[in-house]
Amino acid sequence: KAGVTQTPRYLIKTRGQQVTLSCSPISGHRSVSWYQQTPGQGLQFLFEYFSETQRNKGNFPGRFSGRQFSNSRSEMNVSTLELGDSALYLCASSSEPGGPGNTIYFGEGSWLTVV
Amino acid sequence: AQKVTQAQTEISVVEKEDVTLDCVYETRDTTYYLFWYKQPPSGELVFLIRRNSFDEQNEISGRYSWNFQKSTSSFNFTITASQVVDSAVYFCALSEANGVNKFYFGSGTKLNVKP
Numbered sequence: 194k195a196g197v198t199q200t201p202r203y204l205i206k207t208r209g210q211q212v213t214l215s216c217s218p219i220s221g222h223r224s225v226s227w228y229q230q231t232p233g234q235g236l237q238f239l240f241e242y243f244s245e246t247q248r249n250k251g252n253f254p255g256r257f258s259g260r261q262f263s264n265s266r267s268e269m270n271v272s273t274l275e276l277g278d279s280a281l282y283l284c285a286s287s288s289e290p291g292g293p294g295n296t297i298y299f300g301e302g303s304w305l306t307v308v
Numbered sequence: 309a310q311k312v313t314q315a316q317t318e319i320s321v322v323e324k325e326d327v328t329l330d331c332v333y334e335t336r337d338t339t340y341y342l343f344w345y346k347q348p349p350s351g352e353l354v355f356l357i358r359r360n361s362f363d364e365q366n367e368i369s370g371r372y373s374w375n376f377q378k379s380t381s382s383f384n385f386t387i388t389a390s391q392v393v394d395s396a397v398y399f400c401a402l403s404e405a406n407g408v409n410k411f412y413f414g415s416g417t418k419l420n421v422k423p
Contacts, residue, residue, distance in 0.1 A: 198399070224375070224409055226409045226411075228411075228413075229336075231311060234415060235414075235415045236401075236413035236416075237410075238400065238410050240410060241408055241409050241410065246406075248408050249408045249410050251410070265338060281351055283351075283353060285353075285389055285409070287332065287409050288409050290408055290409055295341065295403060295409050296343070297355075297356050297409050297411065299352055299353035299354075299355075301350055301351050301352040302351040302352065304351070
């Protein structure tokens with residue numbers, strides 16, 4: 194069974210640009226959540242999508258957005274990139290939103306460097 | 309508010325030593341879930357274990373064991389007879405039972421196992 198797939202794995206962007214990251218969840222999983230990992234702030238929750246609806250969002254500015262498609266694949270977008278957006282962006286999938294079956298499984302992440 | 313504390317930033321041991329990684333959590337919820345994840349240098353967070361708040365039984369899986377104590381809000385992880393392959397960053401996490409896959413992660417403990 195394929196795991197969570199994230200693309201691209203590595204990318205370098207310039208300040209002010211925008212970036213789109215993609216995530217394909219484990220087959221059959223309908224919940225996709227995104228996390229940002231930085232050395233200073235650690236792992237922080239960005240948002241979660243289930244059945245194409247954003248269910249919760251973390252404390253991030255509006256430059257961070259996402260969406261989920263009918264096949265459960267998800268994308269996140271960061272506009273007007275800042276140096277501080279350099280991070281590992283991790284996508285996680287789960288069969289259900291929070292509850293007894295809510296173990297989340299992570300992809301390998303997308304390493305974003307903003308210069 | 310939910311919070312997970314991993315006070316040990318980095319631990320170094322020699323192969324075959326036992327090592328315990330500490331995790332202390334805070335939550336006002338009566339039902340919640342606790343997790344441990346392993347992050348090798350590749351970046352992917354690998355799921356190790358989930359524990360429900362109403363199940364205080366300790367668990368052993370091979371060389372890994374977990375000690376959950378509600379009275380002290382701790383969920384510690386012990387690796388017996390450590391191996392070089394155990395070298396990684398280990399994260400403890402907490403999620404609520406509110407229908408959302410929002411995880412609160414500790415800052416991680418980097419484990420170095422030397423041959």
